[in-house]
Amino acid sequence: MPHLDVPQFLGLLAVLLLAAKALGAAAQAIGQPAVLGELVAGVLVGGSVLGLIDLQDARDPRNEVLHFLGEMGVVILLFEIGLESNLRKLLEVGGVSALVALVGVVLPFALGYGICRLLDLGNLVAIVAGASLTATSVGITARVLSDLGRLQEPESQIVLGAAVLDDVIGLVILTVVSGLALGEEISALGVAKITAVAFGFLIATLLLGRLVMPTLFRLASKHINLPGTPTMLALMLALGLAWLAHVAGSAHIIGAFAAGLLLAGSLHAKDIEKGVASLGHFFVPLFFVTVGAAVDVSVFNPFDPANQRTLLVGSLLIAGAIAGKFLAGYAPFWFKGKKSVIGVGMVPRGEVGLIFAQKGLETRVFDAGMFSAVTLMVMVTTFIAPPLLKVLFPPRPQTPKPPPPEGIEDLVTEA
Amino acid sequence: MPHLDVPQFLGLLAVLLLAAKALGAAAQAIGQPAVLGELVAGVLVGGSVLGLIDLQDARDPRNEVLHFLGEMGVVILLFEIGLESNLRKLLEVGGVSALVALVGVVLPFALGYGICRLLDLGNLVAIVAGASLTATSVGITARVLSDLGRLQEPESQIVLGAAVLDDVIGLVILTVVSGLALGEEISALGVAKITAVAFGFLIATLLLGRLVMPTLFRLASKHINLPGTPTMLALMLALGLAWLAHVAGSAHIIGAFAAGLLLAGSLHAKDIEKGVASLGHFFVPLFFVTVGAAVDVSVFNPFDPANQRTLLVGSLLIAGAIAGKFLAGYAPFWFKGKKSVIGVGMVPRGEVGLIFAQKGLETRVFDAGMFSAVTLMVMVTTFIAPPLLKVLFPPRPQTPKPPPPEGIEDLVTEA
Numbered sequence: 001m002p003h004l005d006v007p008q009f010l011g012l013l014a015v016l017l018l019a020a021k022a023l024g025a026a027a028q029a030i031g032q033p034a035v036l037g038e039l040v041a042g043v044l045v046g047g048s049v050l051g052l053i054d055l056q057d058a059r060d061p062r063n064e065v066l067h068f069l070g071e072m073g074v075v076i077l078l079f080e081i082g083l084e085s086n087l088r089k090l091l092e093v094g095g096v097s098a099l100v101a102l103v104g105v106v107l108p109f110a111l112g113y114g115i116c117r118l119l120d121l122g123n124l125v126a127i128v129a130g131a132s133l134t135a136t137s138v139g140i141t142a143r144v145l146s147d148l149g150r151l152q153e154p155e156s157q158i159v160l161g162a163a164v165l166d167d168v169i170g171l172v173i174l175t176v177v178s179g180l181a182l183g184e185e186i187s188a189l190g191v192a193k194i195t196a197v198a199f200g201f202l203i204a205t206l207l208l209g210r211l212v213m214p215t216l217f218r219l220a221s222k223h224i225n226l227p228g229t230p231t232m233l234a235l236m237l238a239l240g241l242a243w244l245a246h247v248a249g250s251a252h253i254i255g256a257f258a259a260g261l262l263l264a265g266s267l268h269a270k271d272i273e274k275g276v277a278s279l280g281h282f283f284v285p286l287f288f289v290t291v292g293a294a295v296d297v298s299v300f301n302p303f304d305p306a307n308q309r310t311l312l313v314g315s316l317l318i319a320g321a322i323a324g325k326f327l328a329g330y331a332p333f334w335f336k337g338k339k340s341v342i343g344v345g346m347v348p349r350g351e352v353g354l355i356f357a358q359k360g361l362e363t364r365v366f367d368a369g370m371f372s373a374v375t376l377m378v379m380v381t382t383f384i385a386p387p388l389l390k391v392l393f394p395p396r397p398q399t400p401k402p403p404p405p406e407g408i409e410d411l412v413t414e415a
Numbered sequence: 416m417p418h419l420d421v422p423q424f425l426g427l428l429a430v431l432l433l434a435a436k437a438l439g440a441a442a443q444a445i446g447q448p449a450v451l452g453e454l455v456a457g458v459l460v461g462g463s464v465l466g467l468i469d470l471q472d473a474r475d476p477r478n479e480v481l482h483f484l485g486e487m488g489v490v491i492l493l494f495e496i497g498l499e500s501n502l503r504k505l506l507e508v509g510g511v512s513a514l515v516a517l518v519g520v521v522l523p524f525a526l527g528y529g530i531c532r533l534l535d536l537g538n539l540v541a542i543v544a545g546a547s548l549t550a551t552s553v554g555i556t557a558r559v560l561s562d563l564g565r566l567q568e569p570e571s572q573i574v575l576g577a578a579v580l581d582d583v584i585g586l587v588i589l590t591v592v593s594g595l596a597l598g599e600e601i602s603a604l605g606v607a608k609i610t611a612v613a614f615g616f617l618i619a620t621l622l623l624g625r626l627v628m629p630t631l632f633r634l635a636s637k638h639i640n641l642p643g644t645p646t647m648l649a650l651m652l653a654l655g656l657a658w659l660a661h662v663a664g665s666a667h668i669i670g671a672f673a674a675g676l677l678l679a680g681s682l683h684a685k686d687i688e689k690g691v692a693s694l695g696h697f698f699v700p701l702f703f704v705t706v707g708a709a710v711d712v713s714v715f716n717p718f719d720p721a722n723q724r725t726l727l728v729g730s731l732l733i734a735g736a737i738a739g740k741f742l743a744g745y746a747p748f749w750f751k752g753k754k755s756v757i758g759v760g761m762v763p764r765g766e767v768g769l770i771f772a773q774k775g776l777e778t779r780v781f782d783a784g785m786f787s788a789v790t791l792m793v794m795v796t797t798f799i800a801p802p803l804l805k806v807l808f809p810p811r812p813q814t815p816k817p818p819p820p821e822g823i824e825d826l827v828t829e830a
Contacts, residue, residue: 278689
């Protein structure tokens with residue numbers, strides 16, 4: 001295998017990041033979440049369009065590094081989601097959120113599984129596809145509600161609580177599904193064991209962490225005077241717990257999520273969030289680009305009879321994905337607010353859905369067609385939720401927008 | 416070649432970062448620069464001690480990724496150094512700094528080259544070794560002077576100006592030396608051409624950049640509303656110019672340095688510095704760790720007769736390295752301040768010296784013994800300067816220390 005040509009690879013990274021950021025900004029300019037643009041950027045640079053990267057080529061040393069960079073992106077993303085979550089607040093919102101989350105997992109899974117089985121797809125394929133329908137992108141939902149100035153309304157609180165809970169449940173499902181996809185036996189005991197390990201790891205980590213972290217940070221603050229110490233401690237915790245989760249038989253991203261939860265709500269969470277955000281701006285788009293690059297656009301050509309099945313599966317999954325989450329919003333039938341807002345707020349699958357799709361492809365449970373069908377479902381659900389929410393839940397113009405985070409005003413002043 | 420086991424690699428990264436940060440903090444605790452601890456951490460985890468990583472193993476897929484992460488570290492480090500530099504201020508300090516820088520390049524090079532030739536080493540080995548003696552670590556020097564509260568004194572300004580100029584000259588030397596090391600012909604015309612390309616690239620980049628950047632940033636600020644935009648634009652510029660410098664026949668790190676210089680002193684430089692610093696805290700220590708891991712400690716055993724030559728070469732290089740820079744401080748003989756402070760301030764070779772050593776090893780101009788001798792020189796010069804400076808230039812206790820950058824106080828409050 002040839003060795004990595006570092007300067008060339010640096011140029012490639014510049015192009016990938018530029019494409020991701022430019023299309024992310026373009027997506028935002030037309031009122032869509034940036035992640036959608038990053039995915040499209042990945043599709044464009046991928047093997048089936050421009051061919052700047054070809055992730056199928058196992059002999060290309062760049063793919064080893066790109067794969068790692070993408071995985072670092074997922075780890076940092078899930079750490080950030082964990083950091084934004086708050087177990088205590090979630091417990092306060094309580095009943096309604098839990099019911100929405102539970103129905104919003106069970107119903108889409110049943111619909112996805114049922115659709116796949118009706119289409120004569122295998123049991124395992126149906127399980128992974130169903131699982132990918134259970135995800136909710138807390139990042140996208142929170143961002144849209146915040147942009148609309150509606151974050152503090154009861155509907156928003158319920159959606160956020162359910163989305164966070166959904167992330168925990170989704171990660172457990174991911175571990176179970178990963179175990180199944182890797183050929184482990186599908187026994188009730190096995191599923192219970194994986195669930196117990198995943199939940200057990202999370203609970204043990206949170207309990208132990210709450211005991212150990214204050215001492216650790218006290219020691220660090222006493223003895224370490226390096227800049228960026230809290231961020232680097234947090235990152236090491238995320239990387240270390242990701243590895244421990246894997247060793248304990250759980251998914252490594254649960255470890256990263258647990259690290260985030262552990263530090264969420266602590267006094268230094270804001271500082272860590274800022275420091276990790278800079279790392280996230282570099283790594284996370286590379287994850288979406290590598291996911292997008294794995295999409296083979298040729299399967300979307302409706303005039304090729306070979307693709308009609310992929311489009312059929314994709315369309316039915318989209319219908320199931322939207323119906324499942326939308327109906328979940330009506331589960332708390334006694335709630336007097338806009339139940340439609342809750343349902344639509346749960347629709348975008350975003351990054352978590354893509355992780356399922358990627359896992360399906362990686363473990364060869366999904367073929368290229370099935371991967372594309374699920375990716376199509378993720379893209380469409382992510383795409384339609386923001387404009388729908390804007391219609392159902394008009395923005396409040398009086399809410400002042402927070403200042404841009406990194407002095408973009410300065411650029412205007414100078415220019 | 417086996418594929419990278421991502422969760423295991425994440426655990427390895429956590430351990431490498433922990434070792435680097437812990438030993439960096441330990442180095443600081445005994446009054447030494449953190450970079451020294453990071454180097455020692457690399458030596459400890461490397462093939463000749465604990466063997467957590469073995470960079471000599473070409474079949475290990477982790478090495479491809481580690482090599483890339485280290486290179487990203489150099490790119491970010493040189494971008495940061497460029498960002499801290501200021502061509503205009505450098506021109507103001509003018510004559511004295513330029514003289515110190517010039518003598519501080521010529522004298523150590525002549526001493527290093529002469530010592531190697533007297534020891535019957537080859538012409539190319541002597542050139543690369545001499546070149547490694549020309550470097551000055553602006554980062555370490557600036558950090559020490561700032562810690563002593565003496566940054567605004569004339570001696571400090573001269574040292575800083577000379578160190579910055581030294582970085583530019585050093586990078587040009589690196590390009591020339593890299594060309595020579597890669598077997599290009601050693602003709603006066605060839606050297607002149609490489610020098611012209613290196614300087615030409617830098618000048619063209621800075622001139623073109625000054626024209627293009629305001630428009631670019633104006634467009635970006637108008638159309639892009641993503642968090643972290645200035646930092647990511649800066650990073651893309653650094654990566655893109657690194658690639659362009661390589662394509663133009665210069666060293667890729669000159670491109671990263673030029674990107675930093677281009678943005679230095681701009682209104683948003685502070686924001687970019689903050690954002691890039693978080694990336695630097697992750698990538699830069701991994702560079703020092705990989706450099707340290709390349710050191711074979713067994714060559715330092717004085718009881719093994721095979722090593723006595725390495726230690727002899729190393730000791731003589733140390734003497735030449737210290738004498739050359741120290742005497743350079745006396746070049747502006749009319750200057751009435753403490754000339755000894757100027758000389759000692761120029762002594763630490765730090766990261767730039769290591770880049771030369773690494774380049775020598777990479778191009779097989781250095782064997783393991785020679786690499787270790789030069790690394791020893793870098794470590795000793797980096798090690799002795801801070802305590803010597805403290806003695807010659809006692810700290811001013813009345814200068815208030817700047818607040819820690821990332822809320823380390825919060826940790827104390829919480830703990």
